[in-house]
Amino acid sequence: MRxxxxxxxxxxxxxxxxLELAAGILQRPGDYAHxxxxxxxxxxxxxxxxxxxxxxxxAMLRLGGQVLGFSSAGSSSASKGESVADTIRMISxxxxxxxxxxxxxxxxxxxxxxxxxxxVNAGDGGHQHPTQTLTDxxxxxxxxxxxxxxxxxLCGDLKFGRTVHSLIKSLVRYENVRFVLxxxxxxxxxxxxxxxxxxxxxxxxxxxxxxxxxxxxxxVLYMTRxxxxxxFNEEDYVRLKDSYILTPEKLKSAKKDxxxxxxxxxxxxxxxxxxxxxxxxxxxxxxxxxxxxxxLILALLGLEPEVLDP
Amino acid sequence: MLNIDSIENGIVIDHIxxxxxxxxxxxxxxxxxxxCVAIIRNARSSKFGKKDxxxxxxxxxxxxxxxxxxxxxxxxxxxxxxxLIEKKQPKLPKKLVNIVSCKNPxxxxxxxxxxxVFTLCDGERHRYRCQYCEQVLEEAR
Numbered sequence: 001m002r003x004x005x006x007x008x009x010x011x012x013x014x015x016x017x018x019l020e021l022a023a024g025i026l027q028r029p030g031d032y033a034h035x036x037x038x039x040x041x042x043x044x045x046x047x048x049x050x051x052x053x054x055x056x057x058x059a060m061l062r063l064g065g066q067v068l069g070f071s072s073a074g075s076s077s078a079s080k081g082e083s084v085a086d087t088i089r090m091i092s093x094x095x096x097x098x099x100x101x102x103x104x105x106x107x108x109x110x111x112x113x114x115x116x117x118x119x120v121n122a123g124d125g126g127h128q129h130p131t132q133t134l135t136d137x138x139x140x141x142x143x144x145x146x147x148x149x150x151x152x153x154l155c156g157d158l159k160f161g162r163t164v165h166s167l168i169k170s171l172v173r174y175e176n177v178r179f180v181l182x183x184x185x186x187x188x189x190x191x192x193x194x195x196x197x198x199x200x201x202x203x204x205x206x207x208x209x210x211x212x213x214x215x216x217x218x219x220v221l222y223m224t225r226x227x228x229x230x231x232f233n234e235e236d237y238v239r240l241k242d243s244y245i246l247t248p249e250k251l252k253s254a255k256k257d258x259x260x261x262x263x264x265x266x267x268x269x270x271x272x273x274x275x276x277x278x279x280x281x282x283x284x285x286x287x288x289x290x291x292x293x294x295x296l297i298l299a300l301l302g303l304e305p306e307v308l309d310p
Numbered sequence: 311m312l313n314i315d316s317i318e319n320g321i322v323i324d325h326i327x328x329x330x331x332x333x334x335x336x337x338x339x340x341x342x343x344x345x346c347v348a349i350i351r352n353a354r355s356s357k358f359g360k361k362d363x364x365x366x367x368x369x370x371x372x373x374x375x376x377x378x379x380x381x382x383x384x385x386x387x388x389x390x391x392x393x394l395i396e397k398k399q400p401k402l403p404k405k406l407v408n409i410v411s412c413k414n415p416x417x418x419x420x421x422x423x424x425x426x427v428f429t430l431c432d433g434e435r436h437r438y439r440c441q442y443c444e445q446v447l448e449e450a451r
Contacts, residue, residue, distance in 0.1 A: 106442025
C-alpha cells in the first residue's frame with residue numbers, strides 16, 4: 001500500500017503519470033464521475049484549513065465518493081488525548097483513504113505506519129505539503145507543456161516557506177531548471193536547502209534582492225507572502241515589504257508567457273490589479289489542485305493501477 | 311602521572327576526544343553498572359595532545375552506534391584475562407534509534423509515544439535529521 005507523506009515519495013515517472021491523469025480528468029471530468037462510488041475519504045484536519053480540506057472533499061465528491069471527518073483538533077478525539085496511531089487505526093475501519101493535516105510535524109508519517117488505508121499528508125506544521133507541490137508542478141506542466149527547461153523565480157519568504165522548499169526539492173529532479181531566489185536578507189533560503197539540495201543537484205541558482213532586477217529572465221514567478229511577524233523590527237518590515245509586492249508596473253519587463261503562481265492565501269503581496277493579467281495563474285493553480293487530488297485518490301486506491309509502481 | 315589499575319576482564323574505550331568522556335558515559339548508561347568504571351579526562355596523548363579514556367570492568371560489549379555517534383575516533387579494546395583480545399573502531403552510524411531525542415517542539419515525537427529515530431544526512435559534517443520532522447539534530451556530541 002502506498003501513501004503520500006513527502007513530495008519525493010513518488011518518483012519522477014510516477015509523478016509524471018499522476019499529472020497526466022490529472023490532465024485527463026480536467027479534460028473529461030464526466031468520465032471519472034463514478035470512479036469512487038461507494039468509497040469514503042476521511043479528512044482528518046487537526047488544524048483548520050479552508051482550501052486544502054475543501055479541495056480534497058471536492059475531489060472525492062467529484063469522483064462519486066463520500067467524505068467524513070473533522071476540521072479541528074477540538075472536534076476530534078485528540079482533545080481527549082488520543083494518539084495519532086490510535087486515531088488512524090480506528091479511521092482505517094471507517095474509510096478507504098485518509099487526508100491528514102496536523103500541527104505536529106511528522107504526524108502523517110506516524111499515521112502511515114499504523115494505517116491500513118492510504119494516508120495523504122495534507123500539511124504537517126511547517127514541514128511538508130506534498131499535494132501543494134504536486135499542484136504547483138501540475139500548473140507549470142499545464143502552462144509550459146513540460147516541467148524542465150525553465151528559469152523559476154521564487155520570491156518572498158524563502159526561509160520559512162514550506163511550499164518553496166518542497167518545490168525546490170521536486171524541481172531539482174528535472175532537467176535544465178534555473179533557480180532565482182528573490183528574498184530580503186532576513187528571509188533567504190536556508191543553508192541546508194542550498195547545501196543539501198541545490199548545490200548537489202548541479203542546477204544553476206542565484207540570489208537577488210529585487211524582483212525588477214531579474215524579471216526579464218523568468219519563465220515562472222512563484223510568489224509567497226512576506227509576513228510581518230518574521231521580522232525582528234517593524235522598521236525592517238516597512239522598508240522591505242514593498243520590494244516583494246508584485247504590481248503591474250514591475251511586470252512590464254516580464255516575458256509575455258510568464259507564469260505567475262502563488263500557493264494562496266494571498267494577502268497583499270500581489271496587487272489585485274495583477275489578477276486581470278492573463279499571466280496570473282494562481283486561481284487557476286488552486287482549481288488545478290482539485291484535479292491533482294482526484295488523480296491522487298484514484299492512484300492511491302488502486303483504481304488507476306498504472307500510475308504508481310507496484 | 312595519575313595511576314589507574316589496568317583491568318583483567320572488561321572494556322577500555324581509548325582515544326576519546328578530550329572533553330567527550332562524560333558524554334560517552336551518559337549515553338552508554340554506564341551509571342547503571344555496579345562494576346568498577348573509571349573515567350580519565352585529559353590524559354596525555356601522543357597523537358592528539360589530550361584524550362579521555364573510560365575503563366569498564368566486567369563488561370564485554372557496548373553499543374558501538376552510540377559511541378560512533380559521539381566519537382567515531384575512539385577505540386574499543388576488549389580485555390580478557392588481562393590481555394587485549396580485540397580492538398573495535400566505531401563508525402558513524404547511519405541511523406540513531408532511541409539514543410537522543412528531537413528538540414523540535416513542533417515534532418510529533420514531542421507528544422506521541424514513538425521511537426526517536428534520526429538518519430545521517432551529511433557524514434562529513436556529522437549531521438543527522440529527525441525521521442519525523444526532518445529537523446537537524448543540534449545535540450552537542
